[in-house]
Amino acid sequence: MKHPFSDVAAFQRDATSLLSRDCRDGEPLKRLHLGLRPVYQVTDPDLVKPILKADETILDKGRMVHKLRSVVGMSSLTISGPENTRRRAAIHEQLRDGLAQHFVPVVTDLYRQVWSRLPEEGVVDAHSFTGPLALRVICSVLFGGGVLTAGDEAALITCVKLVEDDLADSITRVLPALPHRQLAKRRNLRFAMAAMDLVVRRARDNASEQSILRGLRTLGLSDTDLRDEILMLMLAGHHTTGTAGAWILYYLAKDPVLANAVRQEALQACGPDGTLDARRLTRCAVSLNVVKEVLRLYPSSYWFARELKQDHEIAGQPLKRGTSLIISPWQMQRDARFWSDPTEFRLGRDYGGKTYLPFGAGPRACIGIQVAMLELQLLALEFARNMDLEIHSPVPAPLPRPSLTLIPPPILVSGRIHHPHHAREAA
Numbered sequence: 001m002k003h004p005f006s007d008v009a010a011f012q013r014d015a016t017s018l019l020s021r022d023c024r025d026g027e028p029l030k031r032l033h034l035g036l037r038p039v040y041q042v043t044d045p046d047l048v049k050p051i052l053k054a055d056e057t058i059l060d061k062g063r064m065v066h067k068l069r070s071v072v073g074m075s076s077l078t079i080s081g082p083e084n085t086r087r088r089a090a091i092h093e094q095l096r097d098g099l100a101q102h103f104v105p106v107v108t109d110l111y112r113q114v115w116s117r118l119p120e121e122g123v124v125d126a127h128s129f130t131g132p133l134a135l136r137v138i139c140s141v142l143f144g145g146g147v148l149t150a151g152d153e154a155a156l157i158t159c160v161k162l163v164e165d166d167l168a169d170s171i172t173r174v175l176p177a178l179p180h181r182q183l184a185k186r187r188n189l190r191f192a193m194a195a196m197d198l199v200v201r202r203a204r205d206n207a208s209e210q211s212i213l214r215g216l217r218t219l220g221l222s223d224t225d226l227r228d229e230i231l232m233l234m235l236a237g238h239h240t241t242g243t244a245g246a247w248i249l250y251y252l253a254k255d256p257v258l259a260n261a262v263r264q265e266a267l268q269a270c271g272p273d274g275t276l277d278a279r280r281l282t283r284c285a286v287s288l289n290v291v292k293e294v295l296r297l298y299p300s301s302y303w304f305a306r307e308l309k310q311d312h313e314i315a316g317q318p319l320k321r322g323t324s325l326i327i328s329p330w331q332m333q334r335d336a337r338f339w340s341d342p343t344e345f346r347l348g349r350d351y352g353g354k355t356y357l358p359f360g361a362g363p364r365a366c367i368g369i370q371v372a373m374l375e376l377q378l379l380a381l382e383f384a385r386n387m388d389l390e391i392h393s394p395v396p397a398p399l400p401r402p403s404l405t406l407i408p409p410p411i412l413v414s415g416r417i418h419h420p421h422h423a424r425e426a427a
């Protein structure tokens with residue numbers, strides 16, 4: 001009989017190892033000892049979609065997500081039922097038409113500002129610029145390009161940084177934090193919320209036609225709910241893409257043949273003015289597969305959970321109300337039972353199976369999937385087209401460090417402008 005907390009230390013130290021350990025055929029649910037209430041990891045892919053698509057009166061987001069309410073309040077990540085459906089619909093409606101046409105010029109412009117400075121900066125850690133870049137991208141998706149001033153953007157970046165360390169701490173915390181830690185947390189939160197309030201109030205009336213904020217405004221939310229929704233979208237939508245972006249640059253830097261294939265594709269996708277044409281992106285299969293393979297090997301949301309809202313039987317096992325079920329894309333997408341050479345980066349895999357779920361599935365799947373895929377594909381295309389990247393850190397790179405998302409190891413790269421024409425443009 002194991003101690004009910006016996007896996008807590010291993011989970012906090014290295015959750016990916018714990019989640020990958022002892023997943024066997026014939027054992028669809030693996031018991032984890034993470035507290036007084038039962039926790040199981042779902043290791044049978046046939047159970048995943050039924051669990052994620054189950055009625056929310058049976059299975060819903062649970063305690064682990066409710067911990068986030070102290071930071072992101074009652075936003076679409078932390079609420080269920082009709083209000084979640086209503087908010088998701090408003091965001092989807094806003095993203096449905098013309099996302100690519102509208103955001104390709106805005107996002108590629110942001111990327112250009114970064115890659116054109118890379119040669120001067122020498123050797124840099126890829127994540128040190130893909131992280132802030134992803135925040136700027138999510139800001140323009142939320143508010144529309146050119147709505148935030150540089151000061152607004154800096155304030156938002158500061159508040160996101162302030163809250164995310166606390167978030168990482170609270171999601172894995174089993175025992176309450178020490179009083180001085182709680183005090184610091186409350187102080188950071190108060191400051192972050194005040195700064196957010198200020199920016200959101202200023203930006204809400206200027207939000208451009210194609211921004212998520214326009215969609216949210218139709219919902220008639222209170223100022224606080226609107227602020228929480230925006231903070232949540234910024235949190236959900238930047239670390240995830242920022243960390244994946246660093247891995248994309250790693251593969252482009254370490255493999256010139258791959259970089260050249262993506263470059264050729266980018267050149268084919270350019271319009272007469274030499275910039276990427278949104279309508280041609282669907283033909284860019286290589287860059288799309290680079291993104292999919294990076295998200296297989298490094299799924300930013302490497303685990304998520306559901307909780308039983310009533311006693312229920314799963315895989316013939318009776319489970320009590322309050323039981324948590326953890327699903328780990330990290331484990332499923334690297335499991336040798338389902339993938340050949342699972343740790344190899346290889347294009348041309350089949351991503352249609354039950355074990356590929358970087359964005360989750362069902363009614364609570366990621367809202368930002370189109371934004372994320374577009375943003376990451378554009379990163380691959382823009383950097384491959386314009387830069388010759390070189391890697392200066394160990395290859396193969398060490399494994400990422402599991403925290404709120406998967407933090408990449410230092411990926412040191414340098415870059416030279418690829419084409420003389422572009423060198424003139426950047427100068």
Ligand code: HEM
Nearest residue numbers: 077236237240241300301304358359360364366367368372
């Ligand atoms: C590579 C990038 C991303 C990955 C891997 C990712 C992954 C995920 C996953 C796995 C979930 C489902 C969690 C669950 O079922 O409990 C999720 C939910 C969510 N994601 Fe993402 N995400 C990414 C980018 C984004 C972006 C860019 C946005 C915002 C535009 C976003 C907003 C959200 C929101 C709001 C939810 C909660 C949806 C709900 O509970 O109804 N994500 N994401």
